[in-house]
Amino acid sequence: METKTKTIGILTSGGDCPGLNAAIRGVAKAAQGQGTKVIGILDGFRGLVENRMMMLEDKHVSGILTTGGTFLGSSRDKPHKMPMGGTEMDMTEVAIANARKNHIDCLVCLGGNGTQKNAMRLHEAGLDVLTLPKTIDNDVAGTDITFGFDSSMAIATEAIDRLHTTASSHHRAIVCEIMGHKAGWLALGAGIAGGADVILLPEIPYDLEHVVAHLVERRHHNKRFSIIAVAEGAVPKNDKNRAERAQPQEEVEGLIQEPVASRVAREIQQAAGIEVRYTSLGHVQRGGSPTATDRLLSTRLGTKAGELLHDGVYNVMVGINGNDCVAVPLAEVAGHTKVVPPNHPWLKTAALVDTCLGDKIEFKE
Structure with a gap:
């Protein structure tokens, strides 16, 4: 069956952690294998606002499974409160306009609690999104575990x-x-x-x-x-x-x-x-290389994201429930913290x- 998602944008936001590159690789390879174009957005939401992007090919995501950090770069900038020339501005509409300009059907966001909330705000403003739970803190709601935690x-x-x-x-x-x-x-x-x-x-x-x-x-x-x-x-x-x-x-x-x-x-x-x-x-x-557990987890979450994108399932976070990768409505995740x-x-x-x-x-x- 032909994919329902022609083009995705993918970004990493918030603090870096082991497993980000493995997750990018999982999403990109699964999406590309099903006929979806993948655009890498540099330095998180700031790159989306500043329209700094690159078309990802197989060569860009080969050999990155074992490396730490994120080759796309990251930042803690929020679209709705972004410092621009010394002034904090709401750049939500600019972010969405740039996504539309690059024909992005769905924005894939890899990040922790802040990223989940920022993705939800973009969804509420009219952009389809899909997220993956990344954080060493393991405090994202809706998933048993986050990648980066084990490492x-x-x-x-x-x-x-x-x-x-x-x-x-x-x-x-x-x-x-x-x-x-x-x-x-x-x-x-x-x-x-x-x-x-x-x-x-x-x-x-x-x-x-x-x-x-x-x-x-x-x-x-x-x-x-x-x-x-x-x-x-x-x-x-x-x-x-x-x-x-x-x-x-x-x-x-x-x-x-x-x-x-x-x-x-x-x-x-x-x-x-x-x-x-x-x-x-x-x-x-x-820092450093992700553990085998995080490499496996990141790859599973990334490839599941690729499957959901193929089927046109948006505005969810891909989480872990027991042994299964599941689609969790983003509204059940954003704004919630999983504590002990x-x-x-x-x-x-x-x-x-x-x-x-x-x-x-x-x-x-």
Whole structure:
């Protein structure tokens, strides 16, 4: 059957992560194989507004499966609030006009929560879109997992593994700050996999006394080092500035905040009287080659997108539900954030291996 989509545009938006190139490749190869032209849009939504595009051929997407980042480039610009010559302007109509000018039937957007919302705004303004869930944070609604998450979790886990060596050699406590925005999936997964003794998440505001008591108890049992995995959005209980503290550094314009790990290390050292060091992994978690899991996931999502485009299915996100790739209405995704629920099995797993989660938790059956 002839494809219902003659031409697509594809862009990557928001922070980079492993698996983007693999997803671009999956979409492009599946679409091209069914007779659809593929236009690559450079540097996210800004490239769409500035009409910076290139026709993608097979040679452009060959050999990129294993490479990190995105060869199309990315940006955090939003069409409805885009800085233009020092002034923030609504460029939605320009973006749609450029899509029409290039005969784009559907705009394929690879990105996280912000991208899902921006794609939804374009859809509401009259442009057909299709999205894929990309983020190391794993916080996009409507999908079991996002691509980029597994690779980043592997990097964070290796970092914790390495910190064990120094912590045990010097009998220290070491705080490791892990990305994840306002969701704790990354810190929780890497913390469990790396054997962290304390895991602090945005979803569970921590009680410093509870954390210190756990660390002191470890010392009483002759466990002379501890690893504390801290999500960048972790906040203490009863903190009047909790909302401001939970803001990732890149979101606070013109302000460089103290790393969360630094604050937590100082609090623990002052309260417990033990030597504490800290490290903030930062953007190293976004880089490098994707894991086999992310390569497979990105390729599956990309090729499923190609099938949906062939059938003319638009204004959905391609997500994972169990073992299946599914089309999720974009309206059910945009504006929603998937955080760690209070009864999630990973939390119970952590608790059963005597990991402190920052406060007392009761698990409901």
